[in-house]
Amino acid sequence: MAFAGGGPPPDDIVVEALRAGDEAMFASLLDAWSPGMLRLARAYVSTDDSAQEVVQDAWLAVVEGIDGFEGRSSVKTWVHRILVNTAKKRGARERRAIPWSSAFRPPVGPAADSARSPDGDGLPPGPWKDFSVLWPTPEDEALAAEVRGQIAAALAGLPARQRTVITLRDVEGCTSAEVCEILDISAANQRVLLHRARAWVRGRIEDYFETVGRPA
Amino acid sequence: MKRFRCADVAELVTAYLDDALDAPVRRRMDEHLTCCAGCGRRLDQFRAVIGVLGTPPAEDLRGDVRDRLMSAFRDRRRG
Ligand SMILES: [Zn+2]
Numbered sequence: 001m002a003f004a005g006g007g008p009p010p011d012d013i014v015v016e017a018l019r020a021g022d023e024a025m026f027a028s029l030l031d032a033w034s035p036g037m038l039r040l041a042r043a044y045v046s047t048d049d050s051a052q053e054v055v056q057d058a059w060l061a062v063v064e065g066i067d068g069f070e071g072r073s074s075v076k077t078w079v080h081r082i083l084v085n086t087a088k089k090r091g092a093r094e095r096r097a098i099p100w101s102s103a104f105r106p107p108v109g110p111a112a113d114s115a116r117s118p119d120g121d122g123l124p125p126g127p128w129k130d131f132s133v134l135w136p137t138p139e140d141e142a143l144a145a146e147v148r149g150q151i152a153a154a155l156a157g158l159p160a161r162q163r164t165v166i167t168l169r170d171v172e173g174c175t176s177a178e179v180c181e182i183l184d185i186s187a188a189n190q191r192v193l194l195h196r197a198r199a200w201v202r203g204r205i206e207d208y209f210e211t212v213g214r215p216a
Numbered sequence: 217m218k219r220f221r222c223a224d225v226a227e228l229v230t231a232y233l234d235d236a237l238d239a240p241v242r243r244r245m246d247e248h249l250t251c252c253a254g255c256g257r258r259l260d261q262f263r264a265v266i267g268v269l270g271t272p273p274a275e276d277l278r279g280d281v282r283d284r285l286m287s288a289f290r291d292r293r294r295g
Contacts, residue, residue: 023289026286030282056284063289151265170270173270191231191234194230198265201265
């Protein structure tokens with residue numbers, strides 16, 4: 001069940017309801033925020049099971065912590081901070097558990113491609129291609145699905161911090177102030193990470209169209 | 217005042233889209249954009265990527281996870 005008329009009610013009402021054990025309020029928050037939390041978790045962990053567990057553990061921490069919530073940030077920011085910290089810990093544990101064989105696989109993604117890495121400025125080497133295809137019309141559904149697949153692959157190639165920022169800003173629609181608070185970073189740092197991430201994704205999409213030779 | 221190069225535009229796209237540039241810098245960037253088709257296209261591409269990112273495929277909490285969370289909430293409130 002979602003919230004009527006868009007977002008959740010004001011924070012004081014949300015907090016009071018959660019403390020009073022209002023199941024409908026908790027269910028609405030779960031349904032409103034869990035999809036975005038799953039996307040964020042995927043910046044740190046590799047499987048769907050892990051992402052589901054990260055989101056579960058984050059919500060359990062919210063249930064445990066709601067009585068002590070002091071309102072120094074918004075409820076949304078607080079919940080997302082818990083999610084990011086839970087995901088970071090889980091991701092670090094997973095990386096320690098990576099077997100040698102995969103640890104020595106040649107790097108793929110940005111690290112393997114320093115000339116066009118997410119740290120670069122995203123300037124292409126050649127002439128620009130027509131990108132009208134990136135505004136897929138309904139007739140272009142198959143192509144739109146391909147573009148989505150390419151964008152998902154590009155996101156997967158990003159370092160976790162960049163992926164977290166672009167997910168929060170461009171996928172979840174958070175403001176830059178919210179992102180800074182969730183991740184404890186400065187506004188300038190937030191913008192650099194967002195810019196590198198966007199430039200990387202744009203570059204990958206362009207490479208894709210150059211490779212498949214369209215649009216004409 | 218120094219002329220805006222394409223590399224300057226590339227560097228400042230995100231600040232531009234966030235409306236975070238000082239007025240004079242923004243004006244120079246707008247001037248460059250009106251006469252440089254390449255940078256205009258790149259800006260469109262950024263906007264297109266942002267647009268696609270903003271309409272992601274659906275994600276859902278697995279049913280068993282959701283059930284577990286609802287009962288944890290119930291138990292905690294009772295205890
Ligand atoms: Zn230019």
